[in-house]
Amino acid sequence: MAARRDFYEALGVARSASRDEIQRAYRKLARQYHPDMNKEPAAEERFKEISEAYDVLSDPDARQRYDQFGPGFRQVAAGVDPQAWAARGRAGPGARPGAGARRGGGPGSGPDVWFDAGSADDIGLDDLLGGFFGGRGRRGWGPIAGADQEAELTLTVDEAYRGGRRRVSLDGRDLAVTIPAGVADGQRIRLAGQGGRGTDGAAPGDLYLVVRLAPHPRYRVDGRDITVDLPLTPWEAALGASVAIDTPGGETKVKVPAGTSSGRRLRLRGRGLPHPRGRPGDLYAEAKIMVPATPSDDERRLFEQLAAVSTFDPRRQR
Template identity: 40%
Template sequence: MKYKDYYEVLRLERTATQDDIKRSYRKLARKYHPDVSKHDDAEDRFKELGEAYEVLKDPGKRAAYDRLGSEWQTGQDFQPPPNWDEGFEFSGRGNDADAQGTLDDFFEALFGRSKRSHPRAGPSPAMGQDHHAKVVIDLEDAYLGAKRSISLQMPVVDAQGHVTLQSRKLNVSIPKGVRAGQHLRLAGQGGAGAAGGSAGDLFLEIAFREHPRFHVDGRDVSIDLPVAPWEAALGAHVTVPTPDGAVEMTVPKESSRGRRLRIKGKGIPGTPAGDLYVILSIVLPPADSESARAAYDAMRQAFNFDPRARFYG
């Protein structure tokens, strides 16, 4: 997607206060309102202003947008970095479809369309807002469960009207079997209530830290396992690592590169548990000695084998 510089749209510096944003939007909105403007691109400019204002007027959305950095240029190809919003705490706004209606694909790709709202049935006006944050955990925590100390940053507006980040730490129990995308509810850890009302809740969205060995798909986990040519051809008993300790597995005879072998129930725990898929990768030993080269030559002479027999059709 293409990057949009919302500060540039509103003709503001990134150090602008919330009042600066409001004043600039009102001034430009009057100038480009389709009903009064004589500019040929007034309708598009007015829509663009509304989109920029919808993000920057909200301290939470603005702080999240600012986390993407200031080095991007309008129209530049852009992809948010993985887990760019890790540890970023913001208050829920509910299913505000009308407010979201003017926003385009760029905004939705960053923040989603009400995807993290947890609306309550008949909330009290004095009840505190629910808060939301993404936390990134190790895959092993989902297998075994864990207790972790997490750091969160919540955007607030200071006395000068600037958006700043307020930090806090929480001790969290990660339940065994948690999945990526699942939300953990921490009761009473959201926004404070008013006039004696109860505090809102904090919903933590779980994501997995990238693992050097394992790949996750729902509850299923996969791993690329290197095997020798003779293990693939003749069959072998091998040891396979899992996030919950090693297991033994049989490689069937005449296995080819890329073959997927399933170990039932060794994925992320649950009811039912996921499976572990072992994908075979055949690794050739190096021909780095006289004896190794002689072994390769003997193999060449022993087999009537053309690896490109079907390659040319």
């Protein structure tokens, strides 16, 4: 039988890892290897391995004993001195136990297991097996919490801006989702208890909906900032103007400075996507100078007059 992997190695964390780091590592691996999510033959055994590692390392007392006594910590009776235990291990498998200890098992039974003489008579086979398998040796693997799951939720820019209620059909289920105003692309909406089912009465996992913003014909979104084209006539760009513009929050006015060229970005602070716990994004109106595709006779005459008197040459501008 292959040696059991070190619990810290099983979760991919350092021995100094905090409880939060251990929990994050477990949740990530559980989503990857839970039998509901991964049908590979080895996934179930890997899931059992990381579940056992998490059970131990997330419990401060169990983790301390694991650090002191190693993988066989469950077989070490309470009150055993860690230093004496370590010294016995350094002495080799042929070393005799100190006074007041008894050996469990017999020749060929595997690693030495020692019990305090004062408590050995209270330990039966059921207790030993139960301890070896973490209290689950005779009942199967025991309750396993459901895995967290993820799915994508596509929203329009307007839905993300305003928030609201949305019905979502997923795996044959019809779910009511509350969309917070200002949710950004890539953010996750948590639906508690809507993930994978647990076993033996254990709690289900959570469902995380990853927000994806659908392309919009007018709005370009970068984080919480929104850019929209601002069509301008040549005279509005040259002389300046106050121009109405549509935004996800409704119509507003933007002041166009005189001498505005195409590509200039006019910033409207706080008019981008809202932020529930911080500063909202900004809206950028990008100037785009437009000319009539088929100018009238009067328009053509005026443009010709302008061309005759103007010394402006955009190709000489830096």
